[in-house]
Amino acid sequence: MKISEVADRTGLSVTTIRYYEKSGLCAAIARGPDGKRRFSKNDLDWLTLLFSLRETGMPAAEMQDFAALYLKGSATIPERKARLAAHDRRLDERQAQLDRCKALLAYKLARYAEIMGELA
Amino acid sequence: MKISEVADRTGLSVTTIRYYEKSGLCAAIARGPDGKRRFSKNDLDWLTLLFSLRETGMPAAEMQDFAALYLKGSATIPERKARLAAHDRRLDERQAQLDRCKALLAYKLARYAEIMGELA
């Protein structure tokens, strides 16, 4: 699969994918005879996961750790499972942030509506 | 109110608060005779809102715009209301991201559990 296709499917940009490869967030991608990257299904799945983790606020350092575990092979699966579980808990905190912000926005919007009513 | 107190209450760091003042995300803060910042209730409320908006992913440029409107006074309330409403819609998208990530994590965790079972 070509890099542009992977970008479309994962949500990462082409340059970010190259950056991820260079910085070790994913394994070196296989190259075709023309020197261009050819992504496997595994590569795609991995990048899709990375996108989702980044999008939901996994710290970069943690992503690096997690990637290092992935690159070490299946022996690290228990540890990886723990990391993902930890992120899952963080998602709950994120959820709470969203809820708090929603409540604050609801309050502010009501206040604004009130003020606009008085001015009208 | 002192800057350290505002930091504690809003969740922003002391340096971030100073940075926000310098970059126009909040109005110039009043100073005491000793030259130190003295925050009003309004300042605190405003910074609390900024923290919540930042935490939930409002783009920085948009925060700048929003702050500029705030600094222009109450005539901009309808516009500010629209901006907050837009952010509220973004929160729904954020919510969807969290849900998608949760689903992906649930899948991965189940897969890992399965693999660990096979190895055991």
Next chain:
DNA sequence: CGCTTGACCTGAAGTGACTTCACGTCGGTA
């Protein structure tokens, strides 16, 4: 009383995660 400690101040430089730039290669297509 001098001395340290801690909270505050400032402008400037550093950081991290990308993004953009400048430039080059290659396989089509008009």
Next chain:
DNA sequence: TACCGACGTGAAGTCACTTCAGGTCAAGCG
């Protein structure tokens, strides 16, 4: 033949802070 768009590279730029270097001042203490 000339140009296009997708791909490649290394280096420099950006953004939102954070850290650094250096200073003021009030309070506590041996």
